[in-house]
Amino acid sequence: MYPKSPKPPQLTAAVLLACLHWSSAWAQNDIKLEVRTPEKSVELIYQSSFENYQRYSASTVQSWKQSNDTVKDIGGWRAYAKEITQDTDAKPSTPAHIHGGHQ
Incomplete structure (x- = not known):
């Protein structure tokens, strides 16, 4: 008897x-x-990190009617939207990629 030879995957x-x-x-x-x-x-x-820490101070609480009247007097939600757009830089943004002559 001869020992079996190993199969190719085993070898x-x-x-x-x-x-x-x-x-x-x-x-x-x-x-x-x-x-x-x-x-x-x-x-x-x-x-x-806490060296210049400023403690939170809550604003005074007003009645909801007075708060709504204040918002109405300053121009409503559009006034808040205008504030946000005015805070950004006045520089016009240029497109990152101009394709051909299109802008």
Whole structure:
């Protein structure tokens, strides 16, 4: 009786494992890296995030009728929308990409 010969997939797996083992052994190098210490010491300065903290102060509470009348007197929601658009830069935005002669 002769022992069975390995099937091709088993033989392939055994060869690949052997190659992997040998390649990891050859991958070791003898070069030792030196850690360089900085010549100048770095001075760290601590600045707290809470240094310029401003405590929340709630606005005075008004009746809903008085609040609605105030909004109506200043021009309604359009006044708030105008405030937002006036806060942005007055520079016109240029398109990022101009295709041919189209703008």
